[in-house]
Amino acid sequence: MAMTEAVPTADKPVSPQGAAKAPARWQDFVQLLKPRVMSLVVFTGLTGLVCAGVPVHPFLAGVAVLCIAVGAGASGALNMWYDADIDAQMRRTRGRPVPAGRVQGADALALGVVLSLFSVMLMGMALNWLAAGLLGFTIVFYAVVYTMWLKRWTAQNIVIGGLAGALPPVIGWAAATGTVPLNAWLLCAIIFAWTPPHFWALSLYTSEDYKKAGVPMMPVVAGAASTRKQILVYSLIFTPLCLVPAFTGLGGLAYLAVAGLGGVVFLLLAFRLFASHAGETGAERNDAQDAQGLYDVRAGAKDARNLFAFSILYLTLLFATLLVEHLMGLKPLELL
Amino acid sequence: MSDPASESPVEAKARRGRNIALALGLVIFVVLVFVVTIVRLGASVANRPF
Structure with a gap:
């Protein structure tokens, strides 16, 4: 499929994320992490970690899964920050915290960046830097390559961007073994x-x-x-x-x-x-x-x-x- | 960001909830790093040059 199809891409407005209209509750920040997506990512990441077949200290295994979950959540927050203009126009997404005016775009961005850094650093310190590197790559791929570029540019957006959702078992496997067979x-x-x-x-x-x-x-x-x-x-x-x-x-x-x-x-x-x-x-x-x-x-x-x-x-x-x-x-x- | 001195009860409640959630998050992170250090280094945790 050609990547250069003539498609009605969305133009990014100058300021899609307006000021919050209502006070943000902590639950709104949890919603920014896309908990439902996070649960699927945790599940596949855990499967990769277990299938690696190498005994890992249970606490470190828990930390690895937590890092994958938080990294996925951070990607979700970055996505909701950047896509607030699109989300506001779609019935399925217009109730999200940023387009609904409950959370300021800048706060969603800050949450995403901070959680990305914490999750990658903790993964590196607790498990290994291969897993941390793969986690960092996944976050950047989803937030930058998919959200900021592919999604608004080509009909192949979810095909290529799907790599971000497919990597968690590889991260889990790398966390357990330090290799990716x-x-x-x-x-x-x-x-x-x-x-x-x-x-x-x-x-x-x-x-x-x-x-x-x-x-x-x-x-x-x-x-x-x-x-x-x-x-x-x-x-x-x-x-x-x-x-x-x-x-x-x-x-x-x-x-x-x-x-x-x-x-x-x-x-x-x-x-x-x-x-x-x-x-x-x-x-x-x-x-x-x-x-x-x-x-x-x-x-x-x-x-x-x-x-x-x-x-x-x-x-x-x-x-x-x-x-x-x-x-x-x-x-x-x-x-x- | 609203001024704490002039915020409504709803805003104050939301702010308190956010603060508690942030504090809990930080405490959990500190505990995680502490336990990871103990698990990774084990008995060697005190065996380092000063």
Whole structure:
């Protein structure tokens, strides 16, 4: 996909982050850290740390996971600082602390910078500097490369930017061993390939918001039909990739079963989405549905919603199975 | 930033909450660094030149 597509990119206003209108509560600062994203990052980072198979002092393991969580939170705060102008225009994000006027942009920036520095330094001192370097790279990649550059410039924003969300298991692995072998990168590759079908399925029924905000998401730039086709292509890459850990001494029998069965369901949902009209006129959400959360959509977008919801469940199951297998000491398959 | 002398009860409550959260965060960080030092150095913690 060309990176130079003519897309309606958002121009960054001079001052998107106005002064706070209401007193900021401490809960608003917690919200800046994107706790839901943080929980997924913690989970995959912990999986990487455990799958490394090297005994780590439990306290240091806890510190490593905390650093990954705080680093992810810092990225979230930096993202909310920079994207306040976009967030203010989208129904899903306009209630965030900065666009809602509860936290000043400068305070969100300060929180993000301070937490980034603390998390990277603590990771370096407590574990090792490879893990700290990877954590620092991830924060910069998400906050600068994705948020400030890719997001407003190309429809490939979430494909390339997905690397930031895919790195936590590598950081966890590095924290445990000081190295990053092929299996660590395999976990990264699985999340990286998962990201496009996951986010594009969501954007198929929220594209009006992105269009209004000038964010060049794939359905806005290439249209719904092309997006559905690309979701299918990435799904055909992603699902076989999920089986690979069973061949490289990382996943066991339970993992193979979950990856195989879940992969079939994932592909089925991707095919159904491909054959549907999701993302075309009439499939958009409205204000009432926004109040219900991301899973309540109009009939035309149900296939997109189903793939979006299942993608979260599938990735969670894959990593949970790996985690349980390694915690229980079950033997990996090593089919190769 | 509001002036503490002229702020409303709501603002004062929010400020108190933020201050407590900040204090807790700093205390947790200090404790973390202390315990990490003990765990990393163990018995060697006192074995250094002055």
